[in-house]
Amino acid sequence: MKAESSSAGAKDELSQEGVPETLRQRICRVLKEENVALRIIPVFLYGAIACTARFLALYLRQLGLDAFRVGLILTIRPILGFFCTPMWGFISDRFKIWRFVFIISIIGTMLFGISVIFIPPAEREPCDIAISNLATNLGVSYNYSTTFNQSAYSRAYLNELEKIMVEKKVFEDKTWLYDERGVMVVFWEFMVAITLYELFFAANLSSLDVAIVRELKGNPKFYSKFRSFGSLGWIVGSLLSGGVLQYFRKVFTICGIDFTLTDYRCAFILMACFYVAALPIACTLKYDNIQNDKEYDVKNFVMILIKPENVSVYALAVFVGIVNSFGSYFYWHLENIGASQLLMGTATALRASAEMIWGLFFQSAVLERLGHINLLTLGLLLYAVRFFILGILTNPILILPIECVMGASYFAVWTTLVSYTVHSFPPQFTATCIAFLCSLFHNLGPGIGTVLTGFLIEKYNSTTTCIVYCVSLCCFLVLFRLARWNFTDVQPEKESMNLITDEEHEKDKMRESTQLNGTPTTQVQTPLPTVPKSYNSITKKGSS
Template sequence: MTILEINKKLLLMKMHYFIGIGGYAPFSPFMATIAKQRGYSAVIVGLIFMVQPIPGLFIRPVIGVITDKFKCRRSAFISSTIIIFISIWLLSIIPGTTSKAEINDLDVVKSPLFWLFFAAIILMAMCDTIKNVMEETICTSLLGVNKYLYGKQRLWGSLGFGIFAIISGACVDWYSKGQEYKNYTPAFTISLVCFFCDIIIVSNIEVIQNSSIKYVASDLTKILTKLKVRTFLLWAVLFGFLMAFITHFVFWYLEDLSTIFHPEKKSWMKTLQGMSVIMRCVSGEVLSFFLSSIILRYMDHKTVFSLSFFLFSVDFFLYSTIRNPVWALPIEVINGFTFGLSYSTAISYAAILAPTGSEGTLQGIVGTAICGIGTPIGSIVGGYMFKHLGSLATFKILPIIALILCIAQMTINQLTIRGRKNANVHSQCTLSIETTKTNVDDNNTKF
């Protein structure tokens, strides 16, 4: 392939990541503050984000098995994108977008508008789960033996997310000028346009799925019984747990900083949050996704997770030290690098481990560990901590938690490596004894 020649198969995949992931940026980073503006407490918001990924706990492995067995990845990919478009439209038209005071939790759960809001989020999350499994499976299949290049495809999603976040954040601030509350109509409009375009793109992506290869569940079972795979899934769960605080509670924390220390910045808070996202995605995630192929050549996947947990500790510590929300911008670079490195490691390692024909199933299991187990636990824990300890105290505790997880993960890794070495030595000794015994028996026979 010449320098100017374009791989058209991967070009469409890059366009999908840019539009399909970027389409969430206008509203997804602001969901916690959107819910807060509706009068929902931190506990209610935490419950929403806890329940949101739970359907994915069952959908991810099931959709992987179904699409592997019945060879229907294309249909699942297109259908999920269409339903996401409908879900976002539903979110944009639900009334009751503002409340002057925080509503009592019992009154919230009795409100039909809350359940409509909740249902739209759950429907979108379910279909996003399907879309996520399909896009990762299809992308790694298109890469063939070059699965370590996954990060160079996925970085376009981070680029799109960052660009659309800053555009939509600025549009929301401009559209809400002079109003007491933020009006998110421009954000939802931009998102709907993105997903309409994405439906067209995913309909034209080539899906490689060999119909002659049979799905064999026993091959996958053998993989999942290995200790290294089980510990890898545990680290994926913990990664999801820590990411829940970044994804769902950082903007809440920044708004509290603005309210307490810098109220003059509240008028352009959405622009600042959009700038925060673009710093995270463009400066951090894009760089880490690009470098992940190089890093994974020289570091094993578990060591990369150790580095990620340490960086999480650094992220949370830096957040806990600031009083001006503007200083979150440089911190987001480290934050984005941490996410991109961890995520590309998880996806590429799952693609390497997966038996032929079971790629979608294993991607679904890894996604379940991150988003179906780790993120819900982090969401409800985060909501509880914000409600009872406050956002500032929570972010002082988080660096300690992340550092403890880092030390524990490194310790378990070393114990696992030593155990594997001892097992190899034992098997080699056993083989040597058996070989010696066989030679002696042969000599006795000759004698």
């Protein structure tokens, strides 16, 4: 036994040519076998997003932009993403330049993202005009002679303005402080920078998903084990950016009023650092693990896309994206029920941690046991329960376990949608179908939902909005199951689990055998998957 173990250990230390491995060669082999690159790069990409995602609106408001202009800048992002993401996917698949698109998207996102720190703020109004604007906005009478003399009444007047600003919750509003023409210039400069940023960012996450799926060789149920490291990156990016911004948060006295200002440019610098770290890893990724010899035909892609069973799933993706838009107002709701800033940050960290734990240890096993449709159903049920509890919640501390469940359900729904999509399309459409899913889930749904959620909160309140979403989720869930039952002639819990894998894995085995033996092997006729109306029949019709 000792001899066998020692010979095995010696064999492990030999390279394929029989020469002992150096330490460098052994490290490279381990990194390649364990797919370390695909585990690290989600940390950097999602960490970069986390650095600025929560602070862009705050930065714009601090520069003097009003809520309407901030909303326009934030709305342009999902609109551009909805159109640009499928465009990048089509280009990647059509010309087979997946890695080139990924690298270009990282470089473009980094350059145009950090460009916003070079946009100078608008010029400030003279203090007499600024205080006059502030008093008008607050509905307070303004007297120049009493405001800027050295009497005690002057200080009392300014204190009164500060008190009213706190009561009306407009203390962070800086529109009165800056020249209107300068603010308009800043608005258009940010609009151009964010547009160019989003043009390249649209390919970031979908290209990462394509790299992971191709590395898994058509078996995307393990996609969650790689994507979960993105949640780790989100935690790291959020904590790091929050700590740095807290350090650069200073108190300034402007026109006699004390303001706490934050240098949000540090967050964009951190974002650029994350992208710089991700760039060399992206250059090493391989996109050739799935052999793709079939011609790219848009007609075949559309024919698969409009199948009733696929339409129902992508309608679910849009609806969940709409519901997820409540996250933009989540802190608003927590503040209304008395949550502290520490509790809000803890809830966010716990949610991201739950996403990572679920992805690493549970997602693949649960997906294999339940199937795509049943797991999507379970995820929608958990969404409904979460919004119901948020609607009746009075003790904010209870948000912590709720967000743990929400993190797991969000991650389960997204990774299941990715797995379903990859199983439903042939390999030549991998980037296109994933990009299309990203455009629905991350852009179209949130774009609609941001406007809808804002309207509901403005019309009613955040608590009523939670109940509305709970009822809507229950109604949509019933319609979704009815659609699967009426328009789909396959078993929901089994469908699309084996659309591609059997045939493709058989081809992979033949190629590996050919490479090892040097001679082609006899092809074994394997039966097609027992799923009616698979993409194979559609491809044959399109080719004929």
